[in-house]
Amino acid sequence: MNAAPSRRDYSLIGRDAKLAVETGLSAAEWYHTEIPRKQMKALMQRSDGPAIRDTIIWFAALIVSGAGGAWFWGSWWCVPFFFVYGVLYGSSTDSRWHECGHGTAFRTQWMNDVVYQIACFMIMRNPVTWRWSHARHHTDTIIVGRDPEISVMRPPDLVRAILGFVGLLDAWHAMSDMLRNAAGNISAAEKTFIPEQEQPKSIRIARIWTAIYAATIALAFYTGSFLPLMLVGLPRLYGAWHHVMVGLLQHGGLADNVTDHRLNSRTVYMNPISRFIYWNMNYHVEHHMFPMVPYHALPKLHELIKHDLPAPTPSILAGYREMIPAFLRQLRNEDYFLKRELPLTARPYREEFHDNAAAAAAE
Amino acid sequence: MSDWVEACAAGDIDEEDVMRFDHGGRTFAIYRSPDDEFFATDGLCTHEKVHLADGLVMDDIIECPKHNGRFNYKTGAARGAPVCVNLKTYPVKVDAGKVLIQIG
Secondary structure (H helix, E strand, O other): OOOOOOOOOOOOOOHHHHHHHHHOOOOOOOOOOOOOHHHHHHHHOOOOHHHHHHHHHHHHHHHHHHHHHHHOOOOOOHHHHHHHHHHHHHOHHHHHHHHHHHOOOOOOHHHHHHHHHHHHHHHOOOHHHHHHHHHHHHHOOOOOOOOOOOOOOOOOOHHHHHHHOOOHHHHHHHHHHHHHHHOOOOOHHHHOOOOHHHHHHHHHHHHHHHHHHHHHHHHHHHHOOOHHHHHOOOHHHHOOHHHHHHHHHHOOOOOOOOOOHHHHOOEEOOOHHHHHHHOOOOEHHHHHHOOOOOHHHHHHHHHHHHHHOOOOEOOHHHHHHHHHHHHHHHHHOOOOOOOOOOOOOOOOOOHHHOOHHHHHHOO | OOOEEEEEEHHHOOOOEEEEEEEOOEEEEEEEOOOOOEEEEEOEOOOOOOEHHHOEEEOOEEEOOOOOOEEEOOOOOEEEOOOOOOOOEEOEEEEOOEEEEEOO
C-alpha cells in the first residue's frame, strides 16, 4: 500500500526544513478572519466552570468504568466497561493534553497544569517535548520539514494510519522515546524545538514515567494478571481509536505548505459525545486561526466567522468519504490535495497561498 | 534619558486590555490593568515575534495570541512556556488624559 519514496523531506533537520526557513514559509504571517477586538476579547475570556464540570464528569466516568472493568475482570461483562475506560484513557486525553497545554481550558493555571500532566501520561506524550512540538505545529502548521505533528505524510503510509487506530506504532515510539529520554538522550530533531534549558525537565519526566510503568509491569507479574496493564498503559492502545478517528480529519488530505488555515485544516460537525471526548477540536480551522479561544467558546467563534471559511464537513463519515479517496490519489500523485472551496462571502485566498502548480495538482 | 512619547488617550484602552503603539519603526504594547494603572512593554512576543496587542490580558498577565505564552506585563517576566525570555518594559505616566511612555 506504500507508494514510491516521497519527494517531500519531512525530517526536521532536512532539506525542506532548511528551504522553509530560507523562503519565509516558516514563521510566516498567517491569514485570519477580522474580528472586532471587543468580540475577540469576549471569546478569549477564560473560565474555570466548564472545564471543572467536564473534568469531574471525565474522572467520575474513568473511575466507574475502570472499577467496573476490574470488578468483572475474567468475564465478558468487563468488555463494555473497558470499552468506555479505554476511550476515556486513550482518546479523551488527547484533547485534555491539547487544551490544557494551550492553557485555555481553565482560567486557573495550576488546574491546566495538573490535568495536562495527567493527560500527557495517559496519552504517552512527554509534557515538555509535546508542549514545544505543539508550539511549532501552530507556528508552521503542515509545513513540510517544520511541523513535527503531521500525522499523515505524503504519499500516505496507510498501514501506519490504520495501525494508529489501535495505537500500536504510537505506543511503540512513545515507549522508545521515553526510554531514550530516561537514558538522558535528547534527539537531534527534539533539539530543534525544545530549548536547551527545558531539556532536563523532559528527561526527568521520562524517568518518572519509566518508574511508573516498571511498577505496573511488576504488579502484573506479582499478581499473575494483566489487569494492572489493562488499567495503566494498554488503554492507550485499545482506546486510541476515537482520537485517531477524529484526529486524522484535522488536516488529512488537505493542502500543505500554505499559510492559510482555511486550506490545510478541516472543521467537522460531530455528535455531542465525540465533541465531549474531543473537547470541540472538531472546530479545527477556528482553533488554528485563534488558539486563544477556549474549547467551550469554539462553537460561538464558528458561528461568528463561518461566512469566511469553507463549508464545514457535515459529519465524521462525510469527512472520511472525502479524505480516503484523497489519500488513495496521493499514492499516485503526492501533490494532490483537496482544495477547500470558499463561500462567496469569504475573503479569497491570497495568490501566494495557491500558486498555479498547487492549483493544478488539486485538479 | 529619552523624552516621553504620547502613545494614546487613556480612554482608548479598556480596563484589563492592551493596545498596540508603533513609534520610530518600533512596536510597543500599552496595557491598562484591572486596577486602572498603565504599563508598557515591547510589542512583540520574545518567542516568535507575534504582536501581543492581539492577546488576552488577565490580571497582571498578557497571553500571546499565537502560542499562549505568558508574561507579567508589569515586570516583563516570562511566566509560562513557550516563552523563556523576558519582555522589555518601559516607564509610563498619564498626563492630562494622555498615556505617555518613555522609550529608551
